[in-house]
Amino acid sequence: MKLMSFGSCALLGFAFLAAGCGSDDEAKADGAGGTGTTAETVKVEVFSWWTAPGEAEALQSLVDLHTHEYPLERIYNAATDPKVISGGMEAKSVLRGRLENGDPPDAFQTNAFELKQGYIADSPGLLQPLDDLFEAQGLIDDLAPEALRDVTVGGHYMAVPVNIHRENGLFYNKSVFADNGLEPPTTMAEFLDVCAKLKEANVTPLAISTSQGWIIDKVFIALALGTMGPDDFVKYIVDKEPVDEAAMMPSIDVLDQVLSDYIDVEGAAVEGFGWTQAADALKDGTAGMFIHGDWAKGYLMQVGATPDVDFGVVNSPDAAGVFVYGMDVFAVPVGAKHEAGALDWVKTIASPAGQVAFNEYKGSSPVRLNVPNKGLDPMAQSIYSAFKDAKQRIPAVGLPQSWDEGFVQLAKDHDKQALLQIMIDNPIE
Numbered sequence: 001m002k003l004m005s006f007g008s009c010a011l012l013g014f015a016f017l018a019a020g021c022g023s024d025d026e027a028k029a030d031g032a033g034g035t036g037t038t039a040e041t042v043k044v045e046v047f048s049w050w051t052a053p054g055e056a057e058a059l060q061s062l063v064d065l066h067t068h069e070y071p072l073e074r075i076y077n078a079a080t081d082p083k084v085i086s087g088g089m090e091a092k093s094v095l096r097g098r099l100e101n102g103d104p105p106d107a108f109q110t111n112a113f114e115l116k117q118g119y120i121a122d123s124p125g126l127l128q129p130l131d132d133l134f135e136a137q138g139l140i141d142d143l144a145p146e147a148l149r150d151v152t153v154g155g156h157y158m159a160v161p162v163n164i165h166r167e168n169g170l171f172y173n174k175s176v177f178a179d180n181g182l183e184p185p186t187t188m189a190e191f192l193d194v195c196a197k198l199k200e201a202n203v204t205p206l207a208i209s210t211s212q213g214w215i216i217d218k219v220f221i222a223l224a225l226g227t228m229g230p231d232d233f234v235k236y237i238v239d240k241e242p243v244d245e246a247a248m249m250p251s252i253d254v255l256d257q258v259l260s261d262y263i264d265v266e267g268a269a270v271e272g273f274g275w276t277q278a279a280d281a282l283k284d285g286t287a288g289m290f291i292h293g294d295w296a297k298g299y300l301m302q303v304g305a306t307p308d309v310d311f312g313v314v315n316s317p318d319a320a321g322v323f324v325y326g327m328d329v330f331a332v333p334v335g336a337k338h339e340a341g342a343l344d345w346v347k348t349i350a351s352p353a354g355q356v357a358f359n360e361y362k363g364s365s366p367v368r369l370n371v372p373n374k375g376l377d378p379m380a381q382s383i384y385s386a387f388k389d390a391k392q393r394i395p396a397v398g399l400p401q402s403w404d405e406g407f408v409q410l411a412k413d414h415d416k417q418a419l420l421q422i423m424i425d426n427p428i429e
Helices: 054-071 088-100 112-122 129-137 146-151 174-179 188-200 214-229 230-237 245-261 275-282 295-302 339-350 352-362 378-389 403-411 416-427
Strands: 026-028 036-039 042-047 073-077 107-111 169-173 204-206 287-292 310-316 322-326 328-331 390-395
Touching: 036 088, 042 088, 042 339, 054 073, 054 295, 054 339, 054 352, 073 339, 088 275, 107 112, 107 339, 112 146, 112 328, 146 390, 169 174, 169 275, 169 295, 174 310, 188 204, 188 214, 188 275, 188 403, 204 230, 204 245, 204 378, 214 230, 214 287, 214 322, 214 403, 230 390, 245 403, 245 416, 275 287, 275 295, 287 295, 295 352, 310 322, 310 378, 322 378, 328 339, 403 416
Parallel strands: 042 073, 042 107, 204 287, 322 390
Antiparallel strands: 026 036, 107 328, 169 287, 169 310
Protein backbone atom coordinates (compact mmCIF):
# COMPACT_ATOMS: atom_id res chain seq x y z
CA MET A 1 0.00 0.00 0.00
CA LYS A 2 1.31 3.45 -0.88
CA LEU A 3 0.69 6.54 1.20
CA MET A 4 1.54 9.73 -0.63
CA SER A 5 3.31 12.51 1.22
CA PHE A 6 2.66 16.02 0.01
CA GLY A 7 5.72 17.48 1.73
CA SER A 8 6.14 21.20 2.35
CA CYS A 9 4.07 22.18 -0.69
CA ALA A 10 0.82 20.99 0.83
CA LEU A 11 -1.97 23.41 1.67
CA LEU A 12 -4.51 21.54 3.80
CA GLY A 13 -3.26 18.44 2.00
CA PHE A 14 -4.67 19.36 -1.38
CA ALA A 15 -3.47 22.61 -2.88
CA PHE A 16 -1.43 21.72 -5.90
CA LEU A 17 1.55 23.89 -6.87
CA ALA A 18 3.27 21.48 -9.13
CA ALA A 19 6.41 23.37 -10.09
CA GLY A 20 7.62 23.76 -6.51
CA CYS A 21 6.87 25.85 -3.47
CA GLY A 22 7.89 29.23 -4.85
CA SER A 23 5.56 32.17 -5.23
CA ASP A 24 4.29 33.60 -8.49
CA ASP A 25 7.15 36.09 -8.33
CA GLU A 26 9.51 33.18 -8.97
CA ALA A 27 8.15 32.70 -12.46
CA LYS A 28 11.43 32.78 -14.34
CA ALA A 29 13.61 29.78 -15.11
CA ASP A 30 16.94 29.46 -16.90
CA GLY A 31 16.60 28.55 -20.56
CA ALA A 32 17.83 25.30 -22.04
CA GLY A 33 21.57 24.94 -22.31
CA GLY A 34 22.34 27.72 -19.84
CA THR A 35 22.36 30.42 -22.50
CA GLY A 36 21.05 33.04 -20.11
CA THR A 37 17.64 33.19 -21.79
CA THR A 38 14.57 32.91 -19.58
CA ALA A 39 11.31 31.03 -19.93
CA GLU A 40 8.03 32.00 -18.31
CA THR A 41 6.50 29.51 -15.91
CA VAL A 42 2.83 29.22 -16.81
CA LYS A 43 0.24 28.83 -14.08
CA VAL A 44 -2.44 26.47 -15.43
CA GLU A 45 -5.67 26.65 -13.45
CA VAL A 46 -7.63 23.42 -13.09
CA PHE A 47 -10.82 23.03 -11.08
CA SER A 48 -11.35 19.80 -9.13
CA TRP A 49 -13.15 19.01 -5.87
CA TRP A 50 -11.15 15.84 -5.25
CA THR A 51 -10.05 16.55 -1.70
CA ALA A 52 -10.93 13.43 0.34
CA PRO A 53 -8.20 10.90 1.18
CA GLY A 54 -7.54 8.82 -1.93
CA GLU A 55 -8.96 11.52 -4.21
CA ALA A 56 -6.40 14.16 -3.27
CA GLU A 57 -3.49 11.74 -3.62
CA ALA A 58 -4.75 10.59 -7.03
CA LEU A 59 -4.92 14.14 -8.34
CA GLN A 60 -1.53 14.96 -6.84
CA SER A 61 0.00 11.97 -8.64
CA LEU A 62 -1.19 13.42 -11.95
CA VAL A 63 0.23 16.81 -11.01
CA ASP A 64 3.59 15.24 -10.18
CA LEU A 65 3.67 13.37 -13.49
CA HIS A 66 2.67 16.48 -15.39
CA THR A 67 5.40 18.52 -13.70
CA HIS A 68 7.97 15.96 -14.81
CA GLU A 69 6.76 16.13 -18.40
CA TYR A 70 6.11 19.89 -18.49
CA PRO A 71 8.43 21.51 -15.92
CA LEU A 72 7.47 25.06 -16.89
CA GLU A 73 3.76 24.48 -16.25
CA ARG A 74 2.48 24.92 -12.72
CA ILE A 75 -0.88 23.26 -12.02
CA TYR A 76 -3.07 25.18 -9.57
CA ASN A 77 -6.34 23.71 -8.28
CA ALA A 78 -8.82 26.59 -8.01
CA ALA A 79 -11.33 24.53 -6.04
CA THR A 80 -9.01 24.41 -3.03
CA ASP A 81 -9.93 27.98 -2.15
CA PRO A 82 -11.33 27.65 1.40
CA LYS A 83 -14.53 29.32 0.21
CA VAL A 84 -15.10 26.47 -2.25
CA ILE A 85 -13.91 23.24 -0.66
CA SER A 86 -16.80 22.65 1.71
CA GLY A 87 -18.06 20.03 -0.74
CA GLY A 88 -18.55 18.96 -4.31
CA MET A 89 -22.01 20.49 -4.64
CA GLU A 90 -20.78 23.93 -3.63
CA ALA A 91 -17.71 23.58 -5.83
CA LYS A 92 -19.92 22.74 -8.81
CA SER A 93 -22.03 25.82 -8.15
CA VAL A 94 -18.93 28.03 -8.06
CA LEU A 95 -17.65 26.43 -11.27
CA ARG A 96 -20.93 26.95 -13.09
CA GLY A 97 -20.99 30.59 -12.02
CA ARG A 98 -17.50 31.14 -13.39
CA LEU A 99 -18.37 29.49 -16.69
CA GLU A 100 -21.55 31.55 -17.05
CA ASN A 101 -19.66 34.76 -16.22
CA GLY A 102 -16.96 34.23 -18.82
CA ASP A 103 -14.24 33.47 -16.27
CA PRO A 104 -13.48 29.79 -16.94
CA PRO A 105 -10.62 27.83 -15.41
CA ASP A 106 -8.22 26.37 -17.95
CA ALA A 107 -9.63 22.86 -17.40
CA PHE A 108 -12.24 21.40 -15.08
CA GLN A 109 -13.27 18.05 -13.64
CA THR A 110 -16.75 16.63 -14.06
CA ASN A 111 -18.28 13.28 -14.91
CA ALA A 112 -19.30 12.24 -18.37
CA PHE A 113 -23.03 12.33 -17.69
CA GLU A 114 -23.02 15.79 -16.12
CA LEU A 115 -20.88 16.91 -19.03
CA LYS A 116 -23.48 16.00 -21.64
CA GLN A 117 -26.66 16.60 -19.68
CA GLY A 118 -25.48 19.77 -17.99
CA TYR A 119 -22.61 21.82 -19.32
CA ILE A 120 -22.98 20.97 -23.00
CA ALA A 121 -26.78 20.83 -23.04
CA ASP A 122 -27.04 24.17 -21.23
CA SER A 123 -24.28 26.01 -23.09
CA PRO A 124 -23.50 24.79 -26.62
CA GLY A 125 -20.11 26.06 -27.68
CA LEU A 126 -18.81 26.17 -24.11
CA LEU A 127 -16.10 23.53 -24.58
CA GLN A 128 -13.17 22.94 -26.90
CA PRO A 129 -13.51 19.87 -29.15
CA LEU A 130 -10.54 17.58 -28.56
CA ASP A 131 -10.60 15.52 -31.75
CA ASP A 132 -6.93 16.12 -32.64
CA LEU A 133 -5.80 15.13 -29.17
CA PHE A 134 -7.87 11.92 -29.25
CA GLU A 135 -6.26 11.02 -32.56
CA ALA A 136 -2.72 11.85 -31.44
CA GLN A 137 -3.06 10.01 -28.11
CA GLY A 138 -4.55 6.85 -29.66
CA LEU A 139 -7.74 7.15 -27.63
CA ILE A 140 -10.13 6.40 -30.46
CA ASP A 141 -8.87 2.83 -30.74
CA ASP A 142 -8.07 2.29 -27.06
CA LEU A 143 -11.23 3.36 -25.23
CA ALA A 144 -14.16 1.11 -24.51
CA PRO A 145 -16.94 1.97 -26.98
CA GLU A 146 -19.20 3.06 -24.12
CA ALA A 147 -16.55 5.50 -22.87
CA LEU A 148 -15.99 6.93 -26.34
CA ARG A 149 -19.74 7.34 -26.79
CA ASP A 150 -20.10 9.11 -23.46
CA VAL A 151 -17.70 11.93 -24.40
CA THR A 152 -18.93 12.35 -27.97
CA VAL A 153 -21.30 15.18 -28.82
CA GLY A 154 -22.19 16.15 -32.37
CA GLY A 155 -19.46 13.92 -33.74
CA HIS A 156 -16.74 15.56 -31.60
CA TYR A 157 -14.83 14.36 -28.55
CA MET A 158 -15.48 16.93 -25.83
CA ALA A 159 -13.55 15.70 -22.77
CA VAL A 160 -10.72 13.34 -21.81
CA PRO A 161 -11.65 10.46 -19.48
CA VAL A 162 -9.36 9.97 -16.51
CA ASN A 163 -10.87 6.78 -15.07
CA ILE A 164 -13.71 4.29 -14.82
CA HIS A 165 -15.37 3.69 -11.45
CA ARG A 166 -17.34 0.56 -10.67
CA GLU A 167 -20.37 1.82 -8.77
CA ASN A 168 -21.88 -1.56 -7.92
CA GLY A 169 -19.11 -2.91 -5.72
CA LEU A 170 -19.78 -4.74 -2.45
CA PHE A 171 -16.92 -4.21 0.01
CA TYR A 172 -16.59 -6.51 2.99
CA ASN A 173 -14.40 -6.70 6.10
CA LYS A 174 -12.32 -9.85 5.71
CA SER A 175 -11.74 -10.37 9.43
CA VAL A 176 -15.44 -10.02 10.24
CA PHE A 177 -16.32 -12.49 7.50
CA ALA A 178 -13.62 -14.96 8.58
CA ASP A 179 -14.62 -14.73 12.25
CA ASN A 180 -18.23 -15.54 11.35
CA GLY A 181 -17.51 -18.21 8.74
CA LEU A 182 -19.02 -16.14 5.93
CA GLU A 183 -18.30 -15.95 2.21
CA PRO A 184 -18.93 -12.78 0.18
CA PRO A 185 -22.46 -13.03 -1.27
CA THR A 186 -22.97 -13.43 -5.00
CA THR A 187 -26.79 -13.56 -5.09
CA MET A 188 -29.49 -11.44 -3.48
CA ALA A 189 -30.60 -14.39 -1.34
CA GLU A 190 -27.04 -14.88 -0.12
CA PHE A 191 -26.70 -11.15 0.57
CA LEU A 192 -29.81 -11.07 2.76
CA ASP A 193 -28.70 -14.27 4.51
CA VAL A 194 -25.28 -12.73 5.27
CA CYS A 195 -27.03 -9.62 6.58
CA ALA A 196 -29.12 -11.73 8.94
CA LYS A 197 -26.11 -13.69 10.20
CA LEU A 198 -24.07 -10.53 10.81
CA LYS A 199 -26.95 -9.05 12.76
CA GLU A 200 -27.12 -12.20 14.89
CA ALA A 201 -23.40 -11.75 15.57
CA ASN A 202 -24.01 -8.16 16.74
CA VAL A 203 -22.23 -6.71 13.71
CA THR A 204 -23.98 -4.05 11.65
CA PRO A 205 -24.53 -5.79 8.31
CA LEU A 206 -24.30 -2.75 6.02
CA ALA A 207 -22.57 0.59 6.54
CA ILE A 208 -24.52 3.49 5.06
CA SER A 209 -25.50 7.11 5.66
CA THR A 210 -29.25 7.60 5.97
CA SER A 211 -29.02 11.39 5.90
CA GLN A 212 -27.47 11.72 2.43
CA GLY A 213 -29.72 10.49 -0.32
CA TRP A 214 -27.01 10.10 -2.94
CA ILE A 215 -25.32 7.50 -0.74
CA ILE A 216 -28.52 5.46 -0.38
CA ASP A 217 -28.87 6.01 -4.14
CA LYS A 218 -25.74 3.88 -4.71
CA VAL A 219 -27.19 1.08 -2.60
CA PHE A 220 -30.53 1.27 -4.38
CA ILE A 221 -28.87 1.07 -7.79
CA ALA A 222 -26.96 -2.07 -6.79
CA LEU A 223 -30.00 -3.72 -5.20
CA ALA A 224 -32.30 -2.77 -8.08
CA LEU A 225 -29.84 -4.23 -10.59
CA GLY A 226 -29.84 -7.54 -8.76
CA THR A 227 -33.57 -7.56 -8.08
CA MET A 228 -34.81 -6.42 -11.49
CA GLY A 229 -32.11 -8.02 -13.61
CA PRO A 230 -30.00 -6.14 -16.16
CA ASP A 231 -32.66 -5.94 -18.89
CA ASP A 232 -35.35 -4.30 -16.77
CA PHE A 233 -32.75 -2.19 -14.98
CA VAL A 234 -31.63 -0.72 -18.30
CA LYS A 235 -35.24 -0.33 -19.42
CA TYR A 236 -36.43 1.65 -16.40
CA ILE A 237 -33.26 3.30 -15.08
CA VAL A 238 -31.02 3.89 -18.09
CA ASP A 239 -33.54 4.14 -20.92
CA LYS A 240 -35.88 6.03 -18.57
CA GLU A 241 -39.16 4.34 -19.36
CA PRO A 242 -42.00 5.37 -16.99
CA VAL A 243 -41.83 3.60 -13.64
CA ASP A 244 -43.89 0.43 -13.53
CA GLU A 245 -45.02 -0.59 -10.04
CA ALA A 246 -44.71 -4.31 -10.68
CA ALA A 247 -41.12 -3.87 -11.89
CA MET A 248 -39.97 -1.31 -9.30
CA MET A 249 -41.65 -2.35 -6.06
CA PRO A 250 -39.50 -5.47 -5.45
CA SER A 251 -36.41 -3.24 -5.47
CA ILE A 252 -38.08 -0.83 -3.05
CA ASP A 253 -39.01 -3.81 -0.84
CA VAL A 254 -35.38 -4.96 -0.64
CA LEU A 255 -34.09 -1.44 0.00
CA ASP A 256 -36.62 -0.96 2.80
CA GLN A 257 -35.70 -4.30 4.33
CA VAL A 258 -32.05 -3.24 4.41
CA LEU A 259 -32.86 0.21 5.80
CA SER A 260 -35.20 -1.26 8.40
CA ASP A 261 -33.15 -4.16 9.68
CA TYR A 262 -29.50 -3.96 8.74
CA ILE A 263 -27.96 -0.49 9.09
CA ASP A 264 -27.71 0.31 12.78
CA VAL A 265 -24.31 2.04 12.56
CA GLU A 266 -24.18 4.59 15.36
CA GLY A 267 -24.71 8.07 13.94
CA ALA A 268 -25.82 6.91 10.47
CA ALA A 269 -28.74 9.34 10.48
CA VAL A 270 -26.62 12.31 11.59
CA GLU A 271 -26.20 14.87 8.81
CA GLY A 272 -22.42 14.81 8.98
CA PHE A 273 -22.26 11.02 8.64
CA GLY A 274 -21.20 10.49 5.02
CA TRP A 275 -19.58 7.86 2.85
CA THR A 276 -16.16 8.22 4.49
CA GLN A 277 -17.69 7.54 7.91
CA ALA A 278 -19.46 4.50 6.46
CA ALA A 279 -16.14 3.30 5.04
CA ASP A 280 -14.55 3.85 8.47
CA ALA A 281 -17.23 1.60 9.99
CA LEU A 282 -16.29 -1.11 7.50
CA LYS A 283 -12.58 -0.67 8.24
CA ASP A 284 -12.92 -0.94 12.01
CA GLY A 285 -15.29 -3.92 11.83
CA THR A 286 -18.31 -2.07 13.19
CA ALA A 287 -19.98 -3.00 9.90
CA GLY A 288 -19.48 -6.07 7.78
CA MET A 289 -20.30 -4.69 4.31
CA PHE A 290 -20.45 -1.45 2.36
CA ILE A 291 -22.04 -1.01 -1.09
CA HIS A 292 -20.50 1.97 -2.84
CA GLY A 293 -18.38 3.19 -5.72
CA ASP A 294 -14.80 1.98 -5.75
CA TRP A 295 -13.46 5.39 -4.79
CA ALA A 296 -14.03 3.83 -1.37
CA LYS A 297 -11.03 1.60 -2.11
CA GLY A 298 -8.79 4.63 -2.56
CA TYR A 299 -10.08 6.11 0.69
CA LEU A 300 -9.63 2.91 2.66
CA MET A 301 -6.04 2.59 1.47
CA GLN A 302 -5.24 6.13 2.58
CA VAL A 303 -6.62 5.54 6.08
CA GLY A 304 -4.45 2.46 6.52
CA ALA A 305 -6.45 -0.52 5.25
CA THR A 306 -4.78 -2.99 2.89
CA PRO A 307 -6.75 -4.36 -0.10
CA ASP A 308 -7.27 -8.15 -0.02
CA VAL A 309 -5.95 -8.22 3.56
CA ASP A 310 -8.25 -5.97 5.56
CA PHE A 311 -11.06 -5.73 3.04
CA GLY A 312 -12.25 -7.41 -0.12
CA VAL A 313 -14.65 -6.41 -2.87
CA VAL A 314 -16.99 -8.30 -5.18
CA ASN A 315 -19.69 -7.42 -7.66
CA SER A 316 -23.05 -6.50 -6.17
CA PRO A 317 -25.48 -9.43 -5.72
CA ASP A 318 -26.93 -11.08 -8.83
CA ALA A 319 -24.85 -8.89 -11.14
CA ALA A 320 -22.14 -11.24 -12.37
CA GLY A 321 -20.51 -9.83 -15.48
CA VAL A 322 -22.37 -6.51 -15.16
CA PHE A 323 -20.26 -3.42 -14.55
CA VAL A 324 -22.16 -0.29 -13.52
CA TYR A 325 -19.74 2.50 -14.29
CA GLY A 326 -19.17 6.16 -13.73
CA MET A 327 -16.49 8.05 -15.62
CA ASP A 328 -14.61 11.16 -14.55
CA VAL A 329 -13.38 13.49 -17.26
CA PHE A 330 -11.57 16.79 -17.74
CA ALA A 331 -12.82 19.36 -20.24
CA VAL A 332 -11.20 22.49 -21.65
CA PRO A 333 -13.49 25.54 -21.90
CA VAL A 334 -13.46 27.88 -24.86
CA GLY A 335 -11.67 31.03 -23.74
CA ALA A 336 -9.28 29.27 -21.37
CA LYS A 337 -6.52 31.74 -20.54
CA HIS A 338 -3.80 29.12 -20.86
CA GLU A 339 -5.19 26.86 -23.56
CA ALA A 340 -1.85 25.30 -24.49
CA GLY A 341 -1.18 24.39 -20.87
CA ALA A 342 -4.71 22.98 -20.49
CA LEU A 343 -4.20 20.80 -23.57
CA ASP A 344 -0.90 19.56 -22.14
CA TRP A 345 -2.73 18.73 -18.90
CA VAL A 346 -5.32 16.56 -20.64
CA LYS A 347 -2.53 14.88 -22.63
CA THR A 348 -1.02 13.82 -19.31
CA ILE A 349 -4.42 12.50 -18.21
CA ALA A 350 -4.84 10.54 -21.46
CA SER A 351 -1.40 8.94 -21.38
CA PRO A 352 -1.02 5.34 -20.16
CA ALA A 353 1.35 6.61 -17.45
CA GLY A 354 -1.26 9.15 -16.34
CA GLN A 355 -3.97 6.50 -16.26
CA VAL A 356 -1.92 4.29 -13.94
CA ALA A 357 -0.64 7.16 -11.77
CA PHE A 358 -4.15 8.41 -11.07
CA ASN A 359 -5.96 5.14 -10.61
CA GLU A 360 -3.27 3.69 -8.37
CA TYR A 361 -4.62 5.99 -5.66
CA LYS A 362 -8.23 6.69 -6.69
CA GLY A 363 -9.44 3.10 -6.45
CA SER A 364 -10.87 3.24 -9.98
CA SER A 365 -9.64 1.64 -13.21
CA PRO A 366 -7.88 3.02 -16.26
CA VAL A 367 -10.35 3.87 -18.98
CA ARG A 368 -7.94 2.81 -21.69
CA LEU A 369 -8.24 -0.91 -22.44
CA ASN A 370 -4.55 -1.64 -23.00
CA VAL A 371 -2.80 -0.11 -20.01
CA PRO A 372 -0.11 -2.34 -18.43
CA ASN A 373 -1.02 -3.67 -14.98
CA LYS A 374 2.29 -2.52 -13.54
CA GLY A 375 1.58 -0.03 -10.76
CA LEU A 376 -1.87 -1.45 -9.97
CA ASP A 377 -2.29 -3.63 -6.88
CA PRO A 378 -3.94 -7.08 -7.26
CA MET A 379 -7.40 -5.79 -6.29
CA ALA A 380 -7.09 -2.96 -8.80
CA GLN A 381 -5.98 -5.42 -11.45
CA SER A 382 -9.02 -7.59 -10.69
CA ILE A 383 -11.44 -4.67 -10.99
CA TYR A 384 -9.72 -3.50 -14.19
CA SER A 385 -10.12 -7.00 -15.65
CA ALA A 386 -13.79 -7.01 -14.63
CA PHE A 387 -14.25 -3.77 -16.56
CA LYS A 388 -12.47 -5.04 -19.68
CA ASP A 389 -14.18 -8.45 -19.61
CA ALA A 390 -17.67 -7.29 -18.59
CA LYS A 391 -20.53 -8.82 -20.52
CA GLN A 392 -22.49 -5.62 -20.03
CA ARG A 393 -21.31 -2.12 -19.10
CA ILE A 394 -24.13 0.04 -17.77
CA PRO A 395 -23.76 3.77 -17.12
CA ALA A 396 -24.50 4.95 -13.58
CA VAL A 397 -27.30 7.31 -14.53
CA GLY A 398 -27.95 10.11 -12.06
CA LEU A 399 -31.31 9.72 -10.36
CA PRO A 400 -33.58 12.72 -9.71
CA GLN A 401 -32.95 14.70 -6.54
CA SER A 402 -36.52 13.92 -5.51
CA TRP A 403 -35.69 10.19 -5.53
CA ASP A 404 -32.67 10.79 -3.29
CA GLU A 405 -34.86 12.78 -0.91
CA GLY A 406 -37.38 9.93 -1.02
CA PHE A 407 -34.66 7.45 -0.03
CA VAL A 408 -33.86 9.52 3.06
CA GLN A 409 -37.55 9.69 3.94
CA LEU A 410 -37.92 5.93 3.46
CA ALA A 411 -35.13 5.43 6.01
CA LYS A 412 -37.22 7.46 8.48
CA ASP A 413 -40.78 6.27 7.95
CA HIS A 414 -40.51 3.15 5.73
CA ASP A 415 -43.44 4.31 3.60
CA LYS A 416 -42.70 2.29 0.47
CA GLN A 417 -45.79 3.46 -1.38
CA ALA A 418 -44.77 7.09 -0.89
CA LEU A 419 -41.36 6.40 -2.44
CA LEU A 420 -42.97 4.63 -5.38
CA GLN A 421 -45.24 7.63 -5.93
CA ILE A 422 -42.23 9.96 -5.93
CA MET A 423 -40.65 7.79 -8.63
CA ILE A 424 -43.82 7.85 -10.71
CA ASP A 425 -44.28 11.59 -10.35
CA ASN A 426 -40.63 12.44 -11.01
CA PRO A 427 -39.38 10.39 -13.95
CA ILE A 428 -35.68 10.17 -14.74
CA GLU A 429 -34.86 12.79 -17.36
